[in-house]
Amino acid sequence: MTPQDMEPRIVRYGELQPCKTAFIDAHTPGSNQKENFTIIGGGVSESPDQHVHISIPHGFNIGAAGQPPKCRNSLHDHHTAEVFFVLSGRWRFFWGRWGTAGEVTLEPGDIFNIPTGIFRGFENIGTDYGMIMAILGGDDAGGGVMWAPQVIEEAADHGLVLGDNGKLYDSKKGQHLPDGVKPMPVMNEDELAKRPEPTTADVLPNHVARYWDLVALADRKPVTVIGETGLLRDRPGFEVDFVTRESATEEMHSYDHPSVLMPVKGHWRVDWDGGSVVLAPGDTMSVPENLAHSAVPSMTGEAALYRVVGTDDPAGATWRG
Known part of the structure; x- marks a missing residue:
């Protein structure tokens, strides 16, 4: 295999193409400055603006999130594994129905195999723009993102609605749900009650490596x-x-x-x-x-x-x- 053959399989950091409209909280204050990157695979973006660098199936997805200080990624979950390692910056990861069940701070090189079945979020608590690299299980990345109910409700207050087809519609751009497409339903209280709320002590020993x-x-x-x-x-x-x-x-x-x-x-x-x-x-x-x-x-x-x-x-x- 020549270097020319291998070139399409290499993505340079400086050539990463971000998407600032990838998810439902793209207009929500505190989350509206984050950048999402899909490096390998289809990723989990809800926006057609998302650029995919390498579309070859690998059995897993590689992505990244870039955020300035104090920028937060809202509480969500996936059907499959989600692993992050910190490339740069200082990050706080938090989880639970309201993000208060537990938390951990990660530094460059630290890795976190985030448990599925719980809502999780993260924020850059450093002083400079930071980047975390992500590994998601499966070629379809688990079929998308499940958001905590309050995230969907707050997004609607800022003009973004997620359809049950997994696509975002922005009222600020004159978009609305097409015929036959309903808003993504929020989880009811019975569904939310079944979700575990592991503490920091529960999670750290088996899910974080320094x-x-x-x-x-x-x-x-x-x-x-x-x-x-x-x-x-x-x-x-x-x-x-x-x-x-x-x-x-x-x-x-x-x-x-x-x-x-x-x-x-x-x-x-x-x-x-x-x-x-x-x-x-x-x-x-x-x-x-x-x-x-x-x-x-x-x-x-x-x-x-x-x-x-x-x-x-x-x-x-x-x-x-």
């Missing part, structure tokens, strides 16, 4: 962070490994599923039979199944990356209580 802990653990070989035998034991339809300078190897290897390389720190040289490329933090590279390749730091200094590999596991729920 960057510096992973660096220490990956001093000789890569660490499986999320997987059947991972630190965060789960089978969400993909595995996530953490690789550092000390655990990287020039030995060629391949997988029978597509994989994705996502540097967190440092520059990484990826070699394969036919070409080579250097990745920087924020870049995303899709490696085809069965393509032998290697990834090693190309410069001195701190170096770490996350590697995502598809599996045959169903992209199901992660919260087991």
Whole structure:
């Protein structure tokens, strides 16, 4: 495979195309400055404005959220796994019916396998624009987003209505629900009562891994962070490994599923039979199944990356209580 063949499978951080109208809270004060990115797969955007960088099915989706300080992503849920790692900034994640059941603050490199079945949100509590990278289970990303009732109600007050077809309609642009399309129903109290409200102590041990802990653990070989035998034991339809300078190897290897390389720190040289490329933090590279390749730091200094590999596991729920 030549470098020209591989080029469409590489998305550079500086070339990411944001969508500012991706979700129902796009007009809601406090959330109206966020940017959504769909890097690999169809994503979960509710807007036709969303740009997809790589549409090749992988069995999972890769996306990102970029937000200035004090900008918040509203409470929502997915049918499948949602994993975030912090690329830049300082972020507070919170969850529960009203976002008060628990919370955790994450720094660059930290990773969070957010339990499904609970509403979750996040906000940039740093001083600069921040970016978090996302992995969503399944090719269809679980069929969209489920919003907390108050999010849908507040959005309507600011002109945005979500149809039961999963599409947004903006009254500020003169749009309205087409014939045959009804507003997306909100969850009733019985449905809401069935949702767990895990505390911070419930969630942290099995769902959060800290960057510096992973660096220490990956001093000789890569660490499986999320997987059947991972630190965060789960089978969400993909595995996530953490690789550092000390655990990287020039030995060629391949997988029978597509994989994705996502540097967190440092520059990484990826070699394969036919070409080579250097990745920087924020870049995303899709490696085809069965393509032998290697990834090693190309410069001195701190170096770490996350590697995502598809599996045959169903992209199901992660919260087991």
